[in-house]
Amino acid sequence: MTTTIPHESATKHVTGEAVYVDDIAVNEQLLVGRVVYSPHAHARIKLLDLSEARKIPGVHAVLCHKDIPGHNQMGPVVKDELCLAVDTVTFIGQAIALIAAETEEQCFEAQRHIAIVYEPLETILDLETAIARNSLLGPPAKIERGDVDTALRTAPHVLHGTLQTGAQEHWYLESQVCLCIAGEGNEMNVYSSTQHPSETQHLIAELLGVANHEVVVEVRRMGGAFGGKETQANHTACWAALLCKATGRPVKIRLFRDDDMIMTGKRHRFLSTYEVGFDDDGTLLAAKLQLNSDGGAAVDLSFAILQRAMLHVDNAYFVPNLSVVGQAYKTNLPSNTAFRGFGGPQGMAVIETIIDRVARFLKKDAADIRRRNFYGIGTRDVTHYGQKIEHNRLSTIYEQLMTSSEYEKRRREVNAFNQQHEFTKKGIAITPVKFGISFTTSFLNQAGALVNVYKDGTVLVNHGGTEMGQGLHTKIQQIAAAEFGISLHRVKVNATDTSKVPNTSATAASAGTDLNGAAVKNAVDILKARFADALAEHWTALHPEAPTRSNAIIISNDTIADTAHPERSLSFPDAMVLMNLKQVSLSATGFYKTPDIGWDKAKGFGKPFHYFSYGMAVTEVLVDILTGRHTLLRTDILHDVGDSLNPGIDIGQVEGGYIQGVGWCTTEEVKWDDKGNLMTHSPDTYKIPTVQDIPIDFRVALLQSSPNPNAIRRSKAVAEPPLMLALSAWLAIKDAISAAANHEVEPEFSLPATNEVIVMSAEKLRRELVRDHSIHNAVVK
Numbered sequence: 202m203t204t205t206i207p208h209e210s211a212t213k214h215v216t217g218e219a220v221y222v223d224d225i226a227v228n229e230q231l232l233v234g235r236v237v238y239s240p241h242a243h244a245r246i247k248l249l250d251l252s253e254a255r256k257i258p259g260v261h262a263v264l265c266h267k268d269i270p271g272h273n274q275m276g277p278v279v280k281d282e283l284c285l286a287v288d289t290v291t292f293i294g295q296a297i298a299l300i301a302a303e304t305e306e307q308c309f310e311a312q313r314h315i316a317i318v319y320e321p322l323e324t325i326l327d328l329e330t331a332i333a334r335n336s337l338l339g340p341p342a343k344i345e346r347g348d349v350d351t352a353l354r355t356a357p358h359v360l361h362g363t364l365q366t367g368a369q370e371h372w373y374l375e376s377q378v379c380l381c382i383a384g385e386g387n388e389m390n391v392y393s394s395t396q397h398p399s400e401t402q403h404l405i406a407e408l409l410g411v412a413n414h415e416v417v418v419e420v421r422r423m424g425g426a427f428g429g430k431e432t433q434a435n436h437t438a439c440w441a442a443l444l445c446k447a448t449g450r451p452v453k454i455r456l457f458r459d460d461d462m463i464m465t466g467k468r469h470r471f472l473s474t475y476e477v478g479f480d481d482d483g484t485l486l487a488a489k490l491q492l493n494s495d496g497g498a499a500v501d502l503s504f505a506i507l508q509r510a511m512l513h514v515d516n517a518y519f520v521p522n523l524s525v526v527g528q529a530y531k532t533n534l535p536s537n538t539a540f541r542g543f544g545g546p547q548g549m550a551v552i553e554t555i556i557d558r559v560a561r562f563l564k565k566d567a568a569d570i571r572r573r574n575f576y577g578i579g580t581r582d583v584t585h586y587g588q589k590i591e592h593n594r595l596s597t598i599y600e601q602l603m604t605s606s607e608y609e610k611r612r613r614e615v616n617a618f619n620q621q622h623e624f625t626k627k628g629i630a631i632t633p634v635k636f637g638i639s640f641t642t643s644f645l646n647q648a649g650a651l652v653n654v655y656k657d658g659t660v661l662v663n664h665g666g667t668e669m670g671q672g673l674h675t676k677i678q679q680i681a682a683a684e685f686g687i688s689l690h691r692v693k694v695n696a697t698d699t700s701k702v703p704n705t706s707a708t709a710a711s712a713g714t715d716l717n718g719a720a721v722k723n724a725v726d727i728l729k730a731r732f733a734d735a736l737a738e739h740w741t742a743l744h745p746e747a748p749t750r751s752n753a754i755i756i757s758n759d760t761i762a763d764t765a766h767p768e769r770s771l772s773f774p775d776a777m778v779l780m781n782l783k784q785v786s787l788s789a790t791g792f793y794k795t796p797d798i799g800w801d802k803a804k805g806f807g808k809p810f811h812y813f814s815y816g817m818a819v820t821e822v823l824v825d826i827l828t829g830r831h832t833l834l835r836t837d838i839l840h841d842v843g844d845s846l847n848p849g850i851d852i853g854q855v856e857g858g859y860i861q862g863v864g865w866c867t868t869e870e871v872k873w874d875d876k877g878n879l880m881t882h883s884p885d886t887y888k889i890p891t892v893q894d895i896p897i898d899f900r901v902a903l904l905q906s907s908p909n910p911n912a913i914r915r916s917k918a919v920a921e922p923p924l925m926l927a928l929s930a931w932l933a934i935k936d937a938i939s940a941a942a943n944h945e946v947e948p949e950f951s952l953p954a955t956n957e958v959i960v961m962s963a964e965k966l967r968r969e970l971v972r973d974h975s976i977h978n979a980v981v982k
């Protein structure tokens with residue numbers, strides 16, 4: 202079934218016919234919703250007067266926390282997030298009041314008439330301050346294997362350092378949006394751009410004080426999400442639902458880009474420290490790591506993200522003695538949240554920095570140090586949290602990619618180029634990714650499906666996953682058709698709907714296809730067995746002398762036949778008419794839960810992941826060390842997706858993930874001022890990669906002949922892991938800077954490597970080099 206078919210909505214995406222929430226046709230009753238939020242990072246609300254605002258013509262509701270019928274909460278895991286502020290605000294962008302009016306202008310007019318008096322309070326706006334004040338969001342976590350202190354003490358070499366990795370804005374093209382339409386009684390129909398419709402449903406029900414069965418959340422598609430709509434789409438949905446409930450009219454809230462960027466959380470910035478011990482060959486002996494993350498004002502998913510970071514500090518490397526402590530800190534910024542990789546990138550950046558530094562210390566190529574430290578097969582194959590690594594593809598990928606990318610030859614060419622150029626330098630790096638697939642909160646690894654077959658032989662599939670551009674619905678359509686044995690055109694995947702498939706998990710952790718695809722297969726299997734039994738009975742009644750056995754019946758090429766008696770065959774549509782006449786149900790639900798996983802979070806030990814996804818990238822860059830301008834000259838990626846369900850879509854995910862990671866590693870810098878105002882709140886101040894930032898020569902390939910025994914149709918998740926391949930671009934830039942000092946002094950480096958970081962780092966290096974040389978010369982004299 203390895204077939205490239207276009208994304209099911211590809212044509213609609215480009216013609217503009219694809220319906221997003223903002224495109225849903227609503228009657229003239231529709232009201233515009235607006236959120237009034239805090240301009241202070243931390244303040245007491247001394248006065249809130251909505252009376253004048255309520256008088257503005259065209260305004261139908263102005264609400265504050267007192268107007269919430271149910272529970273004033275929208276915390277997804279920990280109930281620490283108010284839907285509307287009560288007496289204090291803890292970040293700029295926190296919602297205080299809501300307005301519904303006939304036009305946007307009326308909303309603004311009403312907002313101007315809201316009287317609020319604040320008393321500013323002390324703020325914590327960076328990790329250094331949060332750490333100094335011990336402003337923890339919760340207790341620290343630890344994972345440890347071996348005797349780290351002894352191993353560090355006895356190691357031939359020890360390095361230590363600090364690494365900062367930056368925040369990242371999701372920049373989904375479609376900002377947060379929700380349309381609510383009230384039904385009769387307490388019914389509420391919610392059209393939300395959410396990765397987690399069930400959670401949106403539950404939170405709205407709680408907020409409105411109604412039962413879950415009154416609230417239906419539907420998601421046709423999102424215009425991108427990237428983790429930013431895993432929990433934080435709930436907010437906009439909750440606000441819209443409140444306004445809808447209060448007015449009895451349809452209400453839509455669509456955040457302006459600037460508001461969206463100001464109000465919502467980002468990828469967590471981390472401030473990490475490390476100490477690593479290694480031998481003369483560069484074999485890692487011990488690592489002692491501490492990861493500190495900026496959680497923002499509330500918990501959101503911070504602990505799960507921190508945990509994934511801690512589970513990925515090994516990346517692809519066996520470290521016999523390793524301890525990692527993770528701490529999430531509370532600051533006066535919007536609560537940080539899920540972002541593709543979910544802490545994985547932050548954890549991996551640490552170990553990749555370590556490897557790079559070990560190589561520079563030993564004056565070896567970092568590629569050799571990486572290979573030397575890869576997890577082995579049958580030896581050195583257990584992670585620091587005790588999971589045995591099966592189906593290890595690291596050396597296969599490494600060998601293939603080193604050859605296909607001509608790494609050795611290009612390394613020599615890069616060195617030669619650098620000898621000849623003073624102010625432009627080239628760098629090259631290969632980095633691996635090993636990424637664990639499964640939600641680390643084990644119970645979330647479940648999914649449901651509802652498969653309906655109609656009498657014309659068409660199939661309508663509902664499943665718990667949501668479509669955000671990643672191609673999930675396309676893959677589900679392919680899975681359903683292949684599992685049935687019918688053509689693709691017979692299968693349609695419906696909008697996700699909490700009334701069709703209830704109590705689902707978020708579409709996240711890259712597991713959308715694995716989980717929902719398996720649930721769909723389960724439903725298809727149930728239907729096929731039902732059809733086979735009924736047809737066996739039917740054909741046997743016609744031919745009692747030569748009965749049909751149900752296990753001889755198969756469906757292929759849109760035909761149902763008895764393989765033992767090939768003349769007994771029906772087209773799929775004819776068979777469905779017959780099934781209906783025979784009173785056989787043409788509808789089934791399916792379910793799946795990931796088998797054999799589970800781990801002890803408190804001990805940091807067990808098997809959190811169903812399997813691992815692998816990939817590697819070689820990136821070559823050209824850096825102008827006077828301006829910091831950098832160009833990706835060539836990137837070669839070899840990525841493992843098992844037996845690809847759809848190579849076109851998978852390559853798209855790999856390319857997109859890598860480029861999104863390049864943004865995080867290079868140009869995307871989130872900055873706040875000393876009051877906590879986001880300074881980078883629009884595309885003119887926040888630079889995501891554009892077409893011009895794509896590698897000039899971009900070669901992406903999928904690892905061939907590597908079926909994954911652990912997932913649907915031997916495929917593998919693809920979504921998040923490729924993002925971390927961008928660390929090769931980051932370290933290639935470091936390599937180029939290092940060349941500015943002949944690789945004699947190591948550059949100081951952080952992430953993102955913005956032009957500014959590059960220039961400063963190169964400048965500092967050149968100064969150090971001059972100083973070192975003059976000292977050296979002085980001694981010689």
Ligand code: MTE
Pocket residue numbers: 425426427428540541542666669670671673708709710711712713714854857919920921
């Ligand atoms: N691809 C597109 N085009 N848009 C997105 O929003 N989100 C990513 C990834 N790829 C995203 C994407 C993230 S963060 C995840 S977890 C997965 O898609 C979710 O979908 P999947 O589990 O079906 O792969």
Ligand code: MOS
Pocket residue numbers: 396427428429431539540541542543708709710711921
């Ligand atoms: Mo993705 S960060 O798991 O939504």
